[in-house]
Amino acid sequence: MALKEHRNLRIIANEMISMRFMLRTLAALALLLTTSPARSQIVDGSMDVHWNDGAEDCKASPQPPIQIHAYNPQTFILRENLCYTFEAPFIYLLAGSTKALLIDTGDVADPNQMPLAKTVMHLLGDGSRSPALLVVHTHRHLDHRAGDGQFAHLANVQVVGFDIDSVRRYYNFPDWPNGLAQIDLGDRTVDVIPTPGHNETEVSFFDRNTGLFFSGDFLMPARLLIDDTDADIDSAKRVAEFVNDRQVSFVLGGHIELDAAGETFPWGSQYHPKEHVLQMTKGDLLALPAAISSFNGFYTNTGKFILMNSMRILIAEAILAAAVLVSVTWILVAYIRRRRRARSLRAQTQT
Numbered sequence: 001m002a003l004k005e006h007r008n009l010r011i012i013a014n015e016m017i018s019m020r021f022m023l024r025t026l027a028a029l030a031l032l033l034t035t036s037p038a039r040s041q042i043v044d045g046s047m048d049v050h051w052n053d054g055a056e057d058c059k060a061s062p063q064p065p066i067q068i069h070a071y072n073p074q075t076f077i078l079r080e081n082l083c084y085t086f087e088a089p090f091i092y093l094l095a096g097s098t099k100a101l102l103i104d105t106g107d108v109a110d111p112n113q114m115p116l117a118k119t120v121m122h123l124l125g126d127g128s129r130s131p132a133l134l135v136v137h138t139h140r141h142l143d144h145r146a147g148d149g150q151f152a153h154l155a156n157v158q159v160v161g162f163d164i165d166s167v168r169r170y171y172n173f174p175d176w177p178n179g180l181a182q183i184d185l186g187d188r189t190v191d192v193i194p195t196p197g198h199n200e201t202e203v204s205f206f207d208r209n210t211g212l213f214f215s216g217d218f219l220m221p222a223r224l225l226i227d228d229t230d231a232d233i234d235s236a237k238r239v240a241e242f243v244n245d246r247q248v249s250f251v252l253g254g255h256i257e258l259d260a261a262g263e264t265f266p267w268g269s270q271y272h273p274k275e276h277v278l279q280m281t282k283g284d285l286l287a288l289p290a291a292i293s294s295f296n297g298f299y300t301n302t303g304k305f306i307l308m309n310s311m312r313i314l315i316a317e318a319i320l321a322a323a324v325l326v327s328v329t330w331i332l333v334a335y336i337r338r339r340r341r342a343r344s345l346r347a348q349t350q351t
C-alpha cells in the first residue's frame, strides 16, 4: 500500500514538473511571439515632406522634373512634377543588399525631359558598386510605365513586362488573382499581392523591412477608378486579410488628386496648392471592402473614398449628349416646319 502511495505521489510530482515545464515553454513561446521580427524590426522612416505644388503658369515658374524624398537611406519616394505631367505619379525605389526594386517608371518617356533612369542609378550609387535593379509595375496604365524605355538597355537591369501574362508568369501566379509572391532583395523581402479591379494587371507590394504598403491606383488620396467592381471587392478583401495581423507603417499610392480638405482638384490641373498628404493607413485598407461594396457602379463619394467607373460615366455622358442633340434637332426641325407652314399660309391668304 505504502509503496503504491509512494508511486502515486511520484507520478503526481512528475506530472507537476512536466506541467511547470509546459507552462514555462508556453510563456517563452508567448514572449517569442510578442517580440517576433515582424513586429519589432520594422525599419523606421520619415514622411515629413512637402510635395511640390506645381504651378498655375508652368512656363513662368520652371520646376525641377523629379522630386526625391528619402524615406530612409534605403528607401526613396520619387514624384514626377505636375508641370511635366498632371498625373504627377509617385515612383518607389527600395534598395536591398543584393538587388534594388523600382516600382513604376512614371508618365514621361523622354529622358531629356524626365531623367528618371539617371536619377535612380545615381541614388543606387553609380558604377560597379550599384546592385542589380528590378523594375516592376503596379499596373499597365501608361502613367506607370512610360519611362520603361530608359531602363531597357542598361546593364544589370531587368524590366518586368506589364501585360497580364507577363505579370502572372514572372511572379508565378498559377491561380491569379489568388495567392502571394515574394521578391527577394537580399536582406529585404517584398510581398506581391494581386489587386485587380482598377485594372486587370494591378498588384500591390508590401515591404516587410519598412512595413510600407505600395497600393498603386488601387488605393490613394485620389479618385478611385474602378473597371471591375467584383474584382475590386475581392482584392480589397484579400488585402484586408493580408494586412490584418501585419504592422503597416504607411500606405503609399500612385497619385494625389485631393486637397487637404478632401476635395478633388480639377481634372488635369497642374497646380495642387494645399495638397492632401500621400500616406494613407492600414485602417483605410481595412475600410475599403465595405466602401467598394457600397459603390453604385457610376459614382459614389463615401466621404472618405471617391469611387468612379470612368468608362460607364463616359458612356452615360455620351448617351446624355446624344439625347440632347436629338432633342435640339427635333426642336429645330419642328421650328423650321412651323415657320414654313406659317409662310405658306401667309402666301395663300395674299393670293
Ligand SMILES: [Zn+2]
Pocket (backbone or CB within 6 Å): 139, 141, 198, 199, 217
Ligand atoms: Zn491606373
Ligand SMILES: [Zn+2]
Pocket (backbone or CB within 6 Å): 089, 141, 143, 144, 217, 254, 255
Ligand atoms: Zn495612375
